[in-house]
Amino acid sequence: MAHLTPTALGPAPEYRRLVEEMPIMLWTADVAGRWTHVNRRWIEYTGVIGETTGFGFEEGLHPEDVAPTLAVWTEAIRTGQPYDIEYRLRDQAGGYRWFVVRGRKLAAPLADDVAWVGSCSDIDEHKQAELQALAAQRAAVRALGLALETRDGDTGGHTDRVVRHALSLGRALGLSAEDLTALELGALLHDVGKIGLPDTVLLKPGALDDQAWALIRSHSAEGERFAAALGFLPPAALAVIRHHHERWDGQGYPDGLAWDRIPLLARIFTVVDVYDALVSERPYKAAWTPAQAREEIARQSALQFDPQVVDVFLSSTPVPEER
Known part of the structure; x- marks a missing residue:
């Protein structure tokens, strides 16, 4: 007492x-x-x-x-x-x-x-003004993310789902409020680099040839460049955009980073992004069941994904929703 x-x-x-x-x-x-x-x-x-x-x-x-x-x-x-x-x-x-x-x-x-x-x-007056400005930024970023989602041929709510799941996982991992905000902004714009991809590549069913695959792989670095030009995203959010296709084993892109050299927020986001992609139908694939997707996430632990993040993802409450 x-x-x-x-x-x-x-x-x-x-x-x-x-x-x-x-x-x-x-x-x-x-x-x-x-x-x-x-x-x-x-x-x-x-x-x-x-x-x-x-x-x-x-x-x-x-x-x-x-x-x-x-x-x-x-x-x-x-x-x-x-x-x-x-x-x-x-x-x-x-x-x-x-x-x-x-x-x-x-x-x-x-x-x-x-x-x-x-x-x-x-500091209430200052903080309320700051929160209002942040809310306006989030709304603008979300609108851009939803527009990109529609162009990507996905009208099923992918953007909102991965943001929600990423924040849930981030809280389970004990992220600070500042990091959660950066994770949210990065998740909203994670595929903004696809804005420069032609429809013939972005919407192509089936396998991609080497040239098309090279264009696809360019979207994360281009996305960072585009998002940085907005002028208000924090560096940690830009890191989510650039590095969400890196792999724990160093075989990802654009920089081939491995292990904890991959920024933590990107390691968190990539798990929920892949999970949602697996359980969603795409022009090139049928939707997996949630159980199949979770099994794949577990199988890729310490290969594609940070094993500690995978452990929390699979055990956290609430579990990312299954559609």
Whole structure:
């Protein structure tokens, strides 16, 4: 049980009074990372004091932000490194606003075992504007991905499915919010390079000749070039687009990368992309059953796919939906 008190900061009354009167939320924590003091602003906003558990702040967090916040905080305690993290904090009326919390470890503990000091600053207006801009970007990227999907002869929802499955797998693997966003954007535009392929190649039934196959293989590098020109995709999203046809054994394209030299997000995406391709009908193949597709994914572990990603894919809940 973490016992928070608004007057447990140390022996200097004037310093305590100054901290109490500050218009932003301030806190201290002991060497184990348990919050030992919060100032009046924290209490006025959250109403949380004394009854909290764990590190002392979880009670006020949005449920979706608890796990990533605790992960960052636990790592900071282990390393002693300063950290900043954004999370949503509940007010006494039950609403949430975005804050950035900043924690710094002291060179030596103060009175009452104070080893960490930090602040919580309201960034809600900035964060809402950022989220709105991101939503607009996602909508534009999704529209482009759906247009490419239609040209590819697939109107069955491939784009939305692989995005949904990739995010599910990414969460099961413990990706950060930043990485999940990059994975989503890369998944939406993974085949954008096909925009330059002629229909005679893209829609050709049956086997491809060497020239057509060379054009097909060019789409991932061309896709990265096109997506980079949009100007707002993060490097990790561009890596998904470029490297989602690499293979764990180094026999993929465009760069022949192997093992963990393949960016993690691309290793994640390629599993769900191949799974969806297997269970979908194409001009050159019939749809496989979900069981057949999962067996193939397992068979290609440590050959085409990262074995750790395959293990999580096959065991995660919920399992990628079977059509």
